[in-house]
Amino acid sequence: MENEIVHEIFQQFEGKFPPTDQEIPIKQTIMFFCNNKISKVFCATAFDYLAGLNTQQFNQSRLFVYLNHFEQVSSRIINHLLQIREKNVFHRYDFGETENLIKYNSKTAPKYPYSRIIFNKIVLISGLNDAIASPDDVHQLRKKLSGKIFIDYIVKNPKWNHLDFIFGKNGYENVNKFIAETIEKYSGKKLINHHN
Incomplete structure (x- = not known):
């Protein structure tokens, strides 16, 4: 079910995340999702679910206050977390082999030492x-x-x-x-x- 939810969210961006080659502030993406008439109902629950469901601690009436804390979070941070989760290795951001060679002098992103x-x-x-x-x-x-x-x-x-x-x-x-x-x-x- 979790993969289906993520897939549905990414479909909003025609299968690409981030939607362009540039970094997109996460706040804009979440605000789009939370202001959508269809998904607005599920926004607070999804917000909490992604971190580990605990509705007793989540004050849904303050959702937009919480969202303002994501002003500086970019899609690259989300991508980095997904890379770490996929590889099960705590490493620096993986730009791809070519860019990694330029940034790290290595085809792969180095592990944190x-x-x-x-x-x-x-x-x-x-x-x-x-x-x-x-x-x-x-x-x-x-x-x-x-x-x-x-x-x-x-x-x-x-x-x-x-x-x-x-x-x-x-x-x-x-x-x-x-x-x-x-x-x-x-x-x-x-x-x-x-x-x-």
């Missing part, structure tokens, strides 16, 4: 229902960052998804309180106005 991460006090925060950074993806990241993760915090809400970290109705209780308390504990400084 985890070995170059020298900081060993990483706080890793993840959700169990995240369709973009899935629990399996996070598990692979944990293995690659072995010995460098200082705190590994998994949101207790089993439905917590990728967008809930930013837009979740209970963001303070599930994530932001932990972040503020961790900063206070290890910096020795009190943060203003985070306590209820």
Whole structure:
């Protein structure tokens, strides 16, 4: 079913995404989809579904406020996420063999070098229902960052998804309180106005 939905969305662009060779701001694409009479009804649900369905945390009445946060997100970022998902490798953007040779001096896009991460006090925060950074993806990241993760915090809400970290109705209780308390504990400084 997920592939059928994606296929239907891409059909709006005659099978091409992005619709031209130039980068198209994602906000324009989403606004087109959400303002369409037929698809408007499904927009909020689709928005939430793409990140991991959790309608309890998604305030549908604020959809257009949320959309304004996507002003700087381009179709290239979406394409990059799709490339990573397809190859199951965390790598730089793949421009194709010819352009890769120019940009990276390699026919393939290089993998991100985890070995170059020298900081060993990483706080890793993840959700169990995240369709973009899935629990399996996070598990692979944990293995690659072995010995460098200082705190590994998994949101207790089993439905917590990728967008809930930013837009979740209970963001303070599930994530932001932990972040503020961790900063206070290890910096020795009190943060203003985070306590209820």
